[in-house]
Amino acid sequence: MKKILLLFLISTLTINLKSQNSSVPPLEREVTLSISNESVPFVLNAISQQTAVVFSYSPNVISTTNKISIDVNAKSVRHTLNTIFTGTVKYKVRGKYIILQKNDAVAKEEVVVEGYLYDSQTGDKLTNATVYSKEQKVSTLTDEYGYFKLEVPTDAANPELKVSKEGYADTLLSPISGNLNYVNVELSTKQKIEETPLLIEPTVEKEKNRIRMPEWLIPNRLLINTKNISDTLFSKFQFSLIPFVSTNKLLSGKTVNDYSLNMTIGYVQGVRKVELGGIANIVREDAGYCQLAGVANVVGGLAYGFQGAGTFNAVRQMSGIQAAGVINFVLNDADYIQLGGTGNFVGGKFTGVQVAGIFNIGSEMSGVQVAGVTNLTGEAEGVQVAGVHNHAKKIVGTQVAGVINNTDSLDGVQVTSVFNRAAYFKGYQIAVINYADSCDGIPFGLFNFVRKGYHKIELSADEVFYSNLAFRSGVKKFHSIVSVGIRPENLDNPVWMFGYGLGTTLGKSDKYLFDIDLTAHQVMKGSYFASRNSIYKFTLGLDRKISPKTSITFGLTYNIYVTDTNSKYYSDTFSSLVPYSFTNSTSSNGNNVKTWVGGKIGIRFL
Missing domain, CATH: 2.60.40.1120 (Carboxypeptidase-like, regulatory domain)
Known part of the structure; x- marks a missing residue:
């Protein structure tokens, strides 16, 4: 029974050994030998028994009479053979066979x-x-x-x-x-320098500010060499068909070239003068003075000079001119000119001119931004021009947009056709609607609202309309006036008006202020609208404060009333609307114009 068990264990060990050896190439199988003063065939036979390889050789290849000694511990068959023959024999592998051949001393290339x-x-x-x-x-x-x-x-x-x-x-x-x-x-492993907070922080920051290389385009062998080698190699010129078929071979990722020509995709450490790529140029560090690619340029460091790509440019830092069919991407700072068919992005500060078909995005800008749709930046000094929208957290300069300008802080001018918004501005806003939280300037628009500015609700009466309600909004120097009024004697079909105007309030007194207003009012009867039925007023008024949020106002008005004598209600209503007139004339086209001096009195709140 014991013999059977022993035979079973030996058989199992032999099977396991053969299984392990079959998965390892013959020359890499491990050998442990300690043999003294034996023939070479004896030693080869001992290796065969341990590794399940078979040696094949002619008698004239090795000496069968010379005695050798060898002592190896867990070394490969290749290492053991080199120890035995010291380069005088070469070997080929065919399956489990190792063929030994004489290594003739012939001059080789x-x-x-x-x-x-x-x-x-x-x-x-x-x-x-x-x-x-x-x-x-x-x-x-x-x-x-x-x-x-x-x-x-x-x-x-x-x-x-x-x-x-x-x-x-x-x-x-x-x-x-x-x-x-x-x-x-x-x-030997590199000695690790003891890390301190002062050493850690810049390292982390450097990793954050690194362009991610498109390594999926690069063969693994080339990437491994690039990570392993610490030296920087230099070359006057390199030519590549694809990244690993290059005059710099598999060392291209660690080579800085003066000139680089890539038929498809190039992968180098740096370029000092010119690089051309049929598809893409991938540069791990700096590139200059000219880089052109059919699709893309990717630079892990500074790109300087001119960079042009059919689709996009992506660099860590840029100094020069960047032009791309779709987008320019700069992780840190960029200087001078960016031209993007779709957009430009700068993660740091941009100084110069940005022009894009759709958008410019950056954290800080000094110069000019021009975009077909939108400009977005943190801080800006200069000019933003966009077809639709400008946004800057803070801007010193000018914003011009087709629809909207937006900023938290403006020192300059906002101009747009629809809406300006500024948390605070010093300067001017020009738009149909202007909004600000506070300002040290003037908004010019049809409707201006400054939250900490000038707001008044006014109830007033004049010689034509006895009940009027108006809202003044903006700043004292310039505000908009929206008003409605009614003659209350016939409320079933009343005569009423709506109006809009602009005003300025002068004076620094705590109690007295002086108003100058220019307003226009459309006169209606019920729902009847006549295109020529308007009163134009020029008002000089006085505002007397009677409490912190209440004042009374009165003033003189110069009025011009233009109405159509052919209108439906001219004879019975509009012709007698004015109590008296200085002038009263009717033109050949039927327009009646009356002028007079009137007055108003009212009370204001807020």
């Missing part, structure tokens, strides 16, 4: 460097580490077993190879010589 990378503290194999030649622009990545193989052109004069991995200190490989070099390299 490339020097081969291969080996493994380990963590110096843990001994773990390091995957996705970059081994590269800065001069030759060649590179490779370690695979999942920490193995790498790099071919370096032999025309390189003492090529310098570096090993880099994110989080580890860069390591320089020993000068390479001969056609085959096998190395094992241990990398």
